[in-house]
Amino acid sequence: MPGVAHFVTPFTYDSLESLHAAVNGLLPREIRVREISPTCPEFHARFSTKSKIYHYKIYNHAIMDPFQCQYAYHSVYKLNPEVMREAALHFVGKHDFSSFANASHNDRSPNPVKEIFRFDVVEMGHMLQLEVDGTGFLFRQVRNMVALLLQIGREALPPDIIPEILAARDRRALARYALSAPPHGLCLMSINYDTELLKPPAGSPAISFGRIHTVSKCKLPFY
Template sequence: MGMNGGKQQLPSCWQYQESPPTIQCLIEKALTRITKLDRKQLHLVGAGRTDAGVHAWGQVAHFITPFNYDCLESIHAALNGLLPSEIRVREISPACPEFHARFSTISKLYHYKIYNGLIMDPFQSRYAYHSGYKLNPVVMREAASYFVGRHDFTSFANVSHSDGLVNPVKEIFQFHVKEMDHVFQIEVEGTGFLYRQVALLIEIGREVLPPVVVREILAARNRRELAKFAMSAPPHGLCLMSVNYSDDILKAPAGCPASSFGRLQTASKCRLPFY
């Protein structure tokens, strides 16, 4: 799915709430109209929660129906016809009974954009955080390298937020800092993502803190260690780019209809990559 949860838009991405309506709520309402099933029967499940203001080019969800579809293009067209322009279903595919949008996940890829110019580009303002301070990419890359690997991220937990970290141990497979003119793009692939990783990286890029502080904060395993530094990374710079699964779990059972990619614009258990 493609979901634009930016400022002045929908209040939250993947969490059911009717007033004001969240993205999940709007998708469920569209599905109930099309399938004539209630939300408890559909059991729509997303790959993970994303907060208000976050964008998602590659969110994935699944739902269940008691019947099969011969063709998925009609339901695909109907869904996009009922959804507001900020939400689009890019693909609908049949899935095996074992597939679970959340628990079958291997990794997720996130991008966080920082506009590092003196004057903010208005065309970037809804999708990038503006840092008027000149950032040092060399120290940011060094700091990012300390995140790679399997770590206990207790120090980065925010108990008042959605990242309460029931399991604080996460693995980061890659953590890159790329420069594109005035834009710094932070690319993180791993089993989890925490805003405060990026917030700390920004402070290091401003040369307020040394890169080695990442290792020290991780080793402390104490939220108070990170709380010593005032920092924030607003959600609108973040985008969930993709949710990754093994090839085996993505194989559809024999006899299922072909996936729909919106060329015209249906599944006992249907996998929806939402953008």
């Protein structure tokens, strides 16, 4: 899962490569910093975003693929992708998503109005991949939207229930029909930032992409 973080140092660096190597040396093997770049003081990893793309994977088969169990939600109920696509279109556009947000102690009165550019349901064999692209998302918003689409895909609810729940602007309106989908099917695929804020200030050190160690190739005889 990709991610972006920012931090402020009390001094400047002539080169970022040694810092890059040191950070990766301290992190566990499952986490790697792929790039370190200087940026302007106004940049914020969270609040400077223009849009984000999330994917949620659902494995829709009676028997779960063991290689997917950590990365996809297992639905033993047969889902109808067509009605899920019809329902997902109700999320597209600018809406108040208060009904699809869980309370978070980390948010400071977040703006509940977000814009969804697209919400696709892609079939890949037994896998359904829900792809949502928007300006931003409230706490657990994507998982709550997926949970409702699962109920609609099981044909337990009609697609046009979504406008009704959106209009309520109350989390309890959704809670009557669905709980949050589990987190392991969710993946943040990409983050789009304002390119002007990503430009390094004048006199900054070069971007570090990590040290690349070249291994010499030895020629082996063929028999």
